[in-house]
Amino acid sequence: EMQLVESGGRLVQPGGSLRLSCTGSGFRFDEYAIHWVRQTPGGGLEWVSVISWDSRGIYYAESVRGRFTISRDNAKNSLFLQMDSLRPEDTALYYCVKDICPLPNPNCYLHFWGRGTLVSVSS
Amino acid sequence: SFVLTQPPSVSVAPGQTAAISCGGDRFRLKSVHWTQHKPGQAPVAVLYDDTDRPPGIPERFSGSKSDNTATLTISAVAAGDEADYYCHIWDSNTGHMVFGGGTKLTVL
Numbered sequence: 001e002m003q004l005v006e007s008g009g010r011l012v013q014p015g016g017s018l019r020l021s022c023t024g025s026g027f028r029f030d031e032y033a034i035h036w037v038r039q040t041p042g043g044g045l046e047w048v049s050v051i052s053w054d055s056r057g058i059y060y061a062e063s064v065r066g067r068f069t070i071s072r073d074n075a076k077n078s079l080f081l082q083m084d085s086l087r088p089e090d091t092a093l094y095y096c097v098k099d100i101c102p103l104p105n106p107n108c109y110l111h112f113w114g115r116g117t118l119v120s121v122s123s
Numbered sequence: 124s125f126v127l128t129q130p131p132s133v134s135v136a137p138g139q140t141a142a143i144s145c146g147g148d149r150f151r152l153k154s155v156h157w158t159q160h161k162p163g164q165a166p167v168a169v170l171y172d173d174t175d176r177p178p179g180i181p182e183r184f185s186g187s188k189s190d191n192t193a194t195l196t197i198s199a200v201a202a203g204d205e206a207d208y209y210c211h212i213w214d215s216n217t218g219h220m221v222f223g224g225g226t227k228l229t230v231l
Contacts (some may be wrong), residue, residue, distance in 0.1 A: 035220070045160070045209050047220035059218040062124075095166070104220070106213045109156040109171035116165070 001024035004096045011120045016086050020117060021077040022096030027112075030074035033057070033099035034080050035110065038092035038119075039090030048094070049081065053102035064090075086121045093118050127223035134229040143226045145193040146196050150167065153212045155193040160225075161206040162192030169197060169208075197228070205230050210215045 007018040022034070028063040036048040049060045049070040058070055069082040079096055101108035126222040128146040135141040145155060157170040168177050173193060183198045197204055210223040 017163075037220075043207065044225050045166070045211075045222045046221060047211075050220070055141070061219060086150075098173070104213055106154045106215055107172055108213065109168055109177075110158060110191075110211070111177070113165040113167070113169060 002098075002100060002112055004112065006094060006096045006117035009094060009117030009119045011122065013085055013123050014086060014088060014121055015066060018083045018086060018119060020081040020083065020094055020119070022097075024077045024079070027098070029077040031076065031102055032111075033102055033104050033108075034072065034079045034103075035097040035099060036079075037095045037097050037110070037113075037122045038090075039095070039116070040092050046092070050099070050104050051079070051093065052104065057103055059104065083119070086119075086120050089095070091119060091121045124219065125212065125221045126210065127210055128211065129208075129210060129223040129226045131224070132192060132227045132229065134231055135200050137201060138199055140216045141204070142229055143195045143197075143208050143228065144190060145195070145223050147193070147212070150188055150193060153191050153214075155186070155188060157195045158209045158211065159206045160209065165189055166209075176194045190226050200228075200230055202230050204228060 003025045006022045035050040051070045067085045071080045095116045096114040098112040099111045100111040153174045158166045158170045160166040169185045173188045185196045207225045211226045
């Protein structure tokens with residue numbers, strides 16, 4: 001059975017840092033691109049970042065570029081999101097999402113989602 | 124940047140057909156995907172590449188696309204279809220994924 005399990009979310013003060021993790025199982029983790037997508041308190045989905053299977057293709061949303069860093073360790077079936085200089089507007093439920101392809105591509109889609117980890121940024 | 128526009132809500136009676144639209148420019152050159160999100164659950168892909176269904180998605184879910192609008196159609200709607208539905212694309216020009224604002228489907 002395919003699984004993605006996120007962890008690391010918690011309450012943090014503005015300006016602080018947080019490292020999210022995602023562990024995959026039930027599929028060949030090293031063959032697929034993996035995304036971070038967040039659901040804001042307003043309810044909408046917002047794409048955050050993606051990393052290709054080999055870590056050579058990395059992309060960020062403009063709202064997090066320069067503050068967040070995505071990485072992966074295929075040997076440990078793990079994905080990470082280092083979040084620095086956190087802002088209240090980063091408050092969201094963060095999902096780890098497997099792509100159907102090894103590289104992000106217009107014809108590829110978000111194949112399988114984890115259940116998310118909650119990040120709250122507040123003083 | 125690319126913008127996808129969805130109606131905030133759509134309501135339909137059980138057994139009827141729901142059509143959820145997603146507006147954008149130059150759609151002819153884009154592949155549109157759809158994700159279903161029920162409260163408290165992980166989101167689920169219901170359509171990809173405008174019209175294709177992932178394994179396990181019933182034939183009641185179908186898609187279409189014109190130059191400026193993509194449409195998710197759900198026939199014989201049931202209470203279990205109540206959810207938020209999001210269209211999204213991968214914009215190769217910017218290296219960004221873009222989501223529509225989401226449409227809340229209510230089954231009356």
